[in-house]
Amino acid sequence: MKWRALALAAAVVCSGFGTGIREQTLREAAAGSGILIGTAVRPLRLSESAYASTLAREFNMVEPEDALKWEVVHPGWESFDFSQADQVVDFAIRHNMKIRGHTLVWHQQNPSWLTRGKYTPSELAEILEKHIKTVVGHYRGKVFAWDVVNEAYDELHPGQLRSTIWRDQPGIEAAASYEPRASSNQVRSELGARSPQQTYSYIERCFHWAHEADPLALLFYNEAEAETVNPKSDAIFAMVRDFRQRGVPIDGVGFQMHITNLHADVASISANIGRFTALGIQVHITEMDVALPLYVNGNPRPEDLRHQADIYRQIAAACLSHPGCTAIQTWGFTDKYSWIGSHSKRTQGAALPFDRNYRAKPAYEALRNALEAGRR
Numbered sequence: 001m002k003w004r005a006l007a008l009a010a011a012v013v014c015s016g017f018g019t020g021i022r023e024q025t026l027r028e029a030a031a032g033s034g035i036l037i038g039t040a041v042r043p044l045r046l047s048e049s050a051y052a053s054t055l056a057r058e059f060n061m062v063e064p065e066d067a068l069k070w071e072v073v074h075p076g077w078e079s080f081d082f083s084q085a086d087q088v089v090d091f092a093i094r095h096n097m098k099i100r101g102h103t104l105v106w107h108q109q110n111p112s113w114l115t116r117g118k119y120t121p122s123e124l125a126e127i128l129e130k131h132i133k134t135v136v137g138h139y140r141g142k143v144f145a146w147d148v149v150n151e152a153y154d155e156l157h158p159g160q161l162r163s164t165i166w167r168d169q170p171g172i173e174a175a176a177s178y179e180p181r182a183s184s185n186q187v188r189s190e191l192g193a194r195s196p197q198q199t200y201s202y203i204e205r206c207f208h209w210a211h212e213a214d215p216l217a218l219l220f221y222n223e224a225e226a227e228t229v230n231p232k233s234d235a236i237f238a239m240v241r242d243f244r245q246r247g248v249p250i251d252g253v254g255f256q257m258h259i260t261n262l263h264a265d266v267a268s269i270s271a272n273i274g275r276f277t278a279l280g281i282q283v284h285i286t287e288m289d290v291a292l293p294l295y296v297n298g299n300p301r302p303e304d305l306r307h308q309a310d311i312y313r314q315i316a317a318a319c320l321s322h323p324g325c326t327a328i329q330t331w332g333f334t335d336k337y338s339w340i341g342s343h344s345k346r347t348q349g350a351a352l353p354f355d356r357n358y359r360a361k362p363a364y365e366a367l368r369n370a371l372e373a374g375r376r
Contacts, residue, residue, distance in 0.1 A: 029371035136213035222254035252282035277324025320374030
């Protein structure tokens with residue numbers, strides 16, 4: 001009978017090398033290792049059955065890729081649009097998944113009414129406080145963790161804060177009636193000694209506002225190119241240590257982990273995770289992908305896929321070796337909808353654990369194996 005043949009074929013595909021033993025999903029392996037395995041999602045794709053079924057089967061955490069960024073969720077001065085993000089949250093609740101929120105403050109993807117508004121520092125502070133409290137408040141009790149501030153440090157000048165509307169154009173630093181909270185005269189002196197270019201009181205204010213809106217949510221600072229021990233991560237480490245000493249409500253740091261050129265300094269990544277978790281905070285890997293060069297036929301080489309798998313395995317193992325590293329998240333999960341192609345002008349791609357047809361790649365197997373081996 002045809003249906004029996006199809007059922008037998010499906011069983012063989014899902015079994016472990018024909019043994020009849022079904023392989024674990026990423027979600028099942030992560031549950032056994034005591035970690036969250038997540039991915040960023042696009043709500044418009046949830047209507048695609050292969051996308052939705054793969055997402056629900058393989059992951060226990062989701063994060064909207066763009067639906068909570070300012071230009072989408074806060075398109076007008078007085079208007080908020082939660083419709084796209086609500087789709088992600090509703091999907092996650094139905095499938096018993098944790099929800100990360102991304103992101104409350106960023107220098108990109110802001111609406112023109114905000115960037116061209118010519119606001120005073122006090123007006124801008126009022127707008128930002130309202131945004132944070134409205135968005136976090138809307139998802140109070142549903143979103144368990146937020147990327148409060150994203151990519152505040154400069155790529156061209158590692159260790160220095162970038163110039164943004166939030167910091168100095170015009171910034172909210174000069175808004176009236178704010179003074180960084182300090183636990184000692186020494187900390188106050190250290191803050192006062194910083195140059196205006198190095199102060200981060202605006203970041204501190206954002207964490208306080210988010211905490212006021214949902215005291216139970218975990219609050220993260222999220223950054224690119226800070227996964228290794230380097231000048232940027234050194235500056236973030238100093239900021240987080242200062243926040244922890246003074247009681248600023250920061251619970252974790254997110255390392256994006258966009259890997260290019262098939263190179264990852266895993267030893268430095270592990271050392272970096274270790275020093276941050278030693279501060280008493282959590283670390284999440286928040287946006288991992290491993291871009292591969294694409295050749296004439298638009299496909300990667302088999303040896304590159306194997307190397308990619310090794311990187312996924314090693315970074316997952318590094319996270320699992322530190323109890324304070326509590327989540328691994330990829331930036332999308334299928335090459336069909338990865339940002340890498342457009343970002344690299346089609347010279348790179350194939351960065352995620354599933355190919356364009358939702359077939360598991362060597363990276364998927366390597367990630368699952370690391371999760372299975374990393375039981376805590």
